[in-house]
Amino acid sequence: MIEKSDITYEKTILIGLITQLQDEDKSIEYLDELEFLAYTAGGEVLKRFVQKMQAPNPKTFIGSGKIEEVKQYIDAHEVSIAVFDDELTPAQQKNIEKILECKVIDRTNLILDIFAQRAQTSYARTQVELAQYQYLLPRLSGMWTHLERQRGGIGMRGPGETEIETDRRNVRDRISLLKKKLITIDKQMAVQRGNRGKLVRVALVGYTNVGKSTLMNVISKSKVFAENKLFATLDTTVRKVVIGNLPFLLSDTVGFIRKLPTQLVESFKSTLDEVREADLLLHIVDISHASFEDHIDSVNKVLEEIKASDKPTLMVFNKIDAYHPETIEEDDIVTEKTEAHFTLQEWEQTWMNRVNGDAIFISALNKENIDKFKETVYNKVKEVHTKRFPYNQFLYDEYTE
Template sequence: MHENITKDEITIKAVLVALITREQSEEKTIEYLEELAFLTSTLGAATVKRFTQRMEKPDVRSYIGKGKLEEVSAYVKAEQIDWVIFDDDLTPSQLRNLEKELECKIYDRSLLILDIFLSRAQTAQAKTQVELARNQYLLPRLTRMWTHLERQRGGTGTRGGAGEKEIETDRRIIRNTIDVLKKKLEKIDKQNQTQRKSRGKIVRVAIVGYTNVGKSTLMTLLSKSDILAENKLFATVDSTVRKVNFDDIPFLLSDTVGFIRKLPTHLIESFKSTLDEIREADILIHVVDVSHPALDDHINVVNNTLSDIKAGDKPTLLVFNKVDLLEDEEEISVKEKITQLKSTYLNKEQNDVVFISATNKENIDELKNKLRKLVEAKHFTIFPNYLKNTYY
């Protein structure tokens, strides 16, 4: 659990808040909060407490009810909490009311993810895209405390602060910044389109999957190059492209940002650079953490996102990673579990399936053989007269 920390280890203290509703069970809420705690630690803060409340729907004024808000407020002030993080998006009025009551920095899920993207982005395009998405998201949500806190870079807030004129000035600055960023992106997009065209007709393979399933580790293994691989959500935000050869048949392999549940559609734009690699790919490697209890959910999130960006019908190799983390259970052994999953997903997904451990390099030869067949089939549709070497 993320709460098992000592006071000496804490730099930024955060509490998490979520609702249990008719649409979202207690079990699902706990699961989402675990993921939210992981997101929080990725941004450098420690979760010290979680609050949940049963409600039919979020309170229009403050997301949670009056009594629960008083409970959260008392804890925040007594424990000198820096951030309060909500597991859903907040409306501008909810944000204003919560900041007034809690007097600390408020995050909702979208803003937390955007700030992680901003901290992770390396290329000019990724940085510009995330900055644009963040400014567009913040524009209607500017409040006096936001203005003050943003300038203080995450302080614990203060009563009073700048007036309405200052907020209007900030809004004008953000609108101007948005215009500048859009023009900058247009220029970068044109340059990238030219770059992608220069790659010619070489087969393109994109690695996709839920965040933190081992995509970058697999990318390193297949391309034999050093790619950042960390046990953190969104370790990769920028697209990484490497040229790979399988027995004299070349292809381009790209690592892409991980998807995540409850990602609002307005944040998809901040994925744009990596989504272009997916849209233009000929083949997809869909990586799944086979040890995760919510792997079905993860697969559905990825498949739905791929469909949303018109990339759901590409030839796909479904790779169940982290088999080394599976353990025998009383009712079913690891071998039986893998057999069941293989049977289920061969029928359901109608894609080729392979089980591996990228970390332990287990079953990588089978993965390469299956990928080689897919690449070869596409390659020979592009170059029907290409001479096969002695390996074929």
């Protein structure tokens, strides 16, 4: 354990692969994100192990030589957790735990753990618990390793198998119960959404940690929890907002991430009803992140999964205060200019062309360009509102703060 500012961090190592489908740059990027996930969950990353392979080893994910190297490091530095960047099969996890003799988790398990920490309401806790049980079910046999030394002894195999089967049945029963509970809560939330009247609905969507909650605090002048960690927001927050003289509902939703566990996508689809039922999406993007365009693609894939990709969308590029392009010296005739060298103005022109002008660049933290942002949102909400209430459109002739 490592103490930092009265917080106990567990000694952690990360393990990833370089494959035909994932080159070295992509592997480094994923491990950077995995380290942030580990930090969010309470881990202190001491070292990364990366191996180049055609495909993961079906027994131990990485090769025998590399896993021995990992084992030696774990023993020498008293590491308590090994985190793998890709989802491990139940057999792989069991084999690796035998060799490393420490806690072994994968990216999916780590994200589930963060969600479990962050869930505040009964609804969020139920969704996370369901996802955890769905992840756990095929891995139950690995939890009975304490019977291994007795396995094969007279009278031991039967009770061991019975114990596992009993647990499987209990987990299946719990999954069924949680699904029924979610259906009940979904109906209650649908009634709540129906009771909000005909106000225009706007939803904030985006990759995790792009500043959605910070922006919501700026717009709604409320205090929604915001932190520089992944998945700071799990529970959907809805606020009534007035820009100029035009009221609408603004919702802040859970952030998305690459390699998002299937169990979580399924469990949180109901939470994302706020997105499905929104009249306008504000897709928040961290322009300062080197892979922000990959983040946009990841969010768009989830929007397609929940059938919300065709909604009117305003691209909001946040954190312009933290954006620093790579520079090329004037006398440098060798270096080829790439997107990494784009100025903010060049990115603005690029994305304005891509989305027919539906893009704006801001800093929610420093409130840069917020007035222009509010005016843009006002005009888009007004467009929806006047279609819904044509008889009082004269009330909203122009934006006034």
